[in-house]
Amino acid sequence: MAAKKVTRQDLREASETYKNWGKWGPDDEVGTLNYTSAEDIVAAAQLVRKGKVISLALNFDHTGPQGAKSKYPTMGRTNPIHTMLRTGTDAYSGALDARGIRAADDMVVMPLQCGTQWDGLGHVFYENHMWNGYDCRTVTSAGAQKCGIEKTKDRMVGRGVLLDIPLMLGMPHLPDTFAITNELLDKAEKHFGVEVRRGDYLLVRTGQMEAMLAAKSWDGYSGGDAPGLAFETLDWLHKKQVAAVATDTWGAEVRPNETDEANQPWHWISIPIMGLTVGEIFDLSELSKECAADKLYEFLFVAPALPVTGAVASPVNPLAIK
Amino acid sequence: MAAKKVTRQDLREASETYKNWGKWGPDDEVGTLNYTSAEDIVAAAQLVRKGKVISLALNFDHTGPQGAKSKYPTMGRTNPIHTMLRTGTDAYSGALDARGIRAADDMVVMPLQCGTQWDGLGHVFYENHMWNGYDCRTVTSAGAQKCGIEKTKDRMVGRGVLLDIPLMLGMPHLPDTFAITNELLDKAEKHFGVEVRRGDYLLVRTGQMEAMLAAKSWDGYSGGDAPGLAFETLDWLHKKQVAAVATDTWGAEVRPNETDEANQPWHWISIPIMGLTVGEIFDLSELSKECAADKLYEFLFVAPALPVTGAVASPVNPLAIK
């Protein structure tokens, strides 16, 4: 569906055109999150008009999107494993009374990108470099010495904007392989009467998640064909100077990709070159309905990453507050 | 330092006096979080005046508070284990090029109460019952079938209030065994010119965390002696109708406890009887300084739990937004 064939040469050019390295100084580790100013946060708070909180997270459990059938080679991502360290049944059995308190405790084992998540700036490299020109070798088995997700711990607050593409097009959900172009993004701004501005957290809905949930199967979601952002949206996002962008798909960009010469070419540029934080597997279903009802496509957005030191991603419970 | 000796009979009486079971219907699973109204959220957003975001989370890593020496019997809580599934060094070595993208990925193994965290309502039982009268046997090895932390996924937003007790008393930090009484809480409201109201998220600072960080050792933090809330504050919190309360200590209440007949007696009542969500290991150091500087002890508070299905707690990156 994507008209243009992206070549390695296009990637090289894009890596120069959209390069934000150094823009916030040589030591910056959070990239476009810097676009959100204190004033933007104050203004975003004013968008809270009815006191409604909408979670954009899937629950984290064994029914999540990992582990389903996929043609994509495995990356070691599994659904979360939640285990108990103490239980109510222990309490009932009297096994805890020696402690003097009846309490349950628990633990989780989870790939940081197993569900609703932020891609941190340590997640993708362009050749041997990551965001701001840091050497990719700073991300070792000991974690990311640069651009760890913990560097964002006091960010991820600002104005959120939803562009609900399938709703605009009168479709229940965008079909796989559907590329969301710059033209469509422009059109969506007008359609929904909302302008994407510098420092915004942009949420782009494709509806693919609802299609999966309705089918009661995640087969093909992780790494399979999907609707998503066209490669050219790098230009749109770069000019708009958004803080971050998130979608309801596994990998944000359209799949199959618009090239055979790279995998996830939009990621090659967005994260390491632009310094753009990317959200994936956001559940935008309730927000879609809420915005359709009140016709307001902007809101306070708060989605703090869990500051796991040296992490290249984080599970998150993003909140839209209207 | 605590004058009053709490007996099992006191616990029984408190379990009747402060019981909120049924207050929000027989199916409620979030307790006092219900106190925060939509209007409260709208009003709280108005407290964002300078666009400053302050994270109240410790970073999650192997230097965290678990694993230090303690007289308290182990509960299986360890510091987070963060491991990489793909690295920048893999990228540099060319090992990822067959995938067509150079990307890092990671995983975490973490007890849900290993660091900055919410105690969910499935965490503590009073005899054979949990919040709202649910049977404790609904919390099995398969997780909490009632009151799982995922039930709070669109809560944890409201007006935050900081009561900075050591600052008021002119102490760098409260000493171990120091009980924060109702009188002190009343006094703090006046001292800081802030009234704690229904639906608020109350943060009580003891300064113990800064003492630990200064000592570069967490020995004695988990389960050891600590300053904290007196048992009688149950009454104060019950009357104030706060949504939740959080402190910078391991266990919120004063230790040694005010009784030999139970462990963590305040927890016996607050969580299962009142339905009070409790935050622990919150890092209030930066917030303390910020409030001291601007003299404003109220702010927008957003601290979304990670909705791990059936979890009895959640790590969290709580944000105070001023």
Add this chain to the structure above:
Amino acid sequence: MAAKKVTRQDLREASETYKNWGKWGPDDEVGTLNYTSAEDIVAAAQLVRKGKVISLALNFDHTGPQGAKSKYPTMGRTNPIHTMLRTGTDAYSGALDARGIRAADDMVVMPLQCGTQWDGLGHVFYENHMWNGYDCRTVTSAGAQKCGIEKTKDRMVGRGVLLDIPLMLGMPHLPDTFAITNELLDKAEKHFGVEVRRGDYLLVRTGQMEAMLAAKSWDGYSGGDAPGLAFETLDWLHKKQVAAVATDTWGAEVRPNETDEANQPWHWISIPIMGLTVGEIFDLSELSKECAADKLYEFLFVAPALPVTGAVASPVNPLAIK
């Protein structure tokens, strides 16, 4: 295919008939492993005649039998997750040189019954009791205070005997629902010229594993239909006084089970009542070929459990040494 319908009354009777509680004293925690005498071990060592070691373990990895499609309700068992703590790519990148040594390190997350494994005596309860009459409440979230697998750390050595049922019957593998009866076991002893004796480690092959491996899918293996031991074999195994029994299936006994009144009725009796250690998911394919070639169905068997304290099972690399 199983003629007899097992009732709850049959289970009650079997729980009396085959009860070995107290047989090795009130403090015993290893059950029928006691049947193997020092003399048996000396004699078993004499069976090593050609110096051939055959591993009966599947490799432990993400291609293992867990996670496949099954009608059986999930039990939280997943395939092992193997992650690296340091890598050769870290070494190549120079990231380890500050340590003065280039070394890799790794970690595993694994349910103890995810692959080739021993069921320990803490694994199954008969009503409120486990082996030797211990209270089931001694197996808490803190592990098995009685009958932990670590109690077997110097056991699991003896004479191994293979009864290769499909080979005897001229079938590539037994079909699902095929019940291996006492008559077949008797017949197999004669057919292969080997007598099962007190203290032996008995391996019963069904061939189901090879069928799964040939199909390149584990769908239906875990908890699905399967060939296996008939309920009546409890009598045969009890009289033979074997130390342990192991098969190449997920659950040892025939499925669907010979009853609708219980799940895995053979397990209700074998483990908690007889004190029989049970091996599952043993890969008997190479051993089958080796024994068919040399016509010797007895060998030295060494299959030490990993002594994880308080564990109710253990992954294992069982060795047949001929």
Add this chain to the structure above:
Amino acid sequence: MAAKKVTRQDLREASETYKNWGKWGPDDEVGTLNYTSAEDIVAAAQLVRKGKVISLALNFDHTGPQGAKSKYPTMGRTNPIHTMLRTGTDAYSGALDARGIRAADDMVVMPLQCGTQWDGLGHVFYENHMWNGYDCRTVTSAGAQKCGIEKTKDRMVGRGVLLDIPLMLGMPHLPDTFAITNELLDKAEKHFGVEVRRGDYLLVRTGQMEAMLAAKSWDGYSGGDAPGLAFETLDWLHKKQVAAVATDTWGAEVRPNETDEANQPWHWISIPIMGLTVGEIFDLSELSKECAADKLYEFLFVAPALPVTGAVASPVNPLAIK
């Protein structure tokens, strides 16, 4: 205590002198384990004379040697975390009855070198190479594509020999910094009347573990000062052509190391250059007593690695069978 100062030049020379690359063909992945012949295994089985099985494993649990205080920089190794997936208390509470069986299940999270363990041949690199000349980049975050521990699944069986150095010297245990030299090894063979031969599994006792256990603290064990093999023993082991060597210390070789130019210099050569599998944290205490009692320092040794695909090490329950 070590007289000789090992230089980087010595390492370079040793890497040529002791190089076994290609000795068992270009595709070999198990190194000196090849020294053990089928005949050796048959002969070793004859050493089983009294049917006594001695486990050389520490139990795997939270009291293990990791996590203790150490000056050595952390490597991410923690003690095992054992959690339950179903419990006897669940059973008692009736929570499992819907399944039709009352059964417990469990899981472990463990660094593969957290306790008694084999170092596989993927564990240490000499510059950019591992055993047999394989490129170190074959050990990525996805595991060891060459020399994974699963390649040893049918090895680790042979004649075991114990050289009990502190017993010979009349010391309860060797002191930290004590280097076990070739002269001492020669002397021990004579003292105990046992000759180390080609293909043997050599166990060298220092007694350090018993000293730690007696002190009830592992502080300083992992990476701290320790008695151990001198660098020169590479020559002795090379000439003896042992299959593997194991000790009761954390790191086999003497610490502080005999050089400031490398960390664990003996490891630089033994594993990647000689292809020698190394055992560490073996509990030799009971074996020491048993051998002292019967004066027999040889036995059947069976210590199968858990075949975790791509692993560079394995926890193990090694058995000495006399």
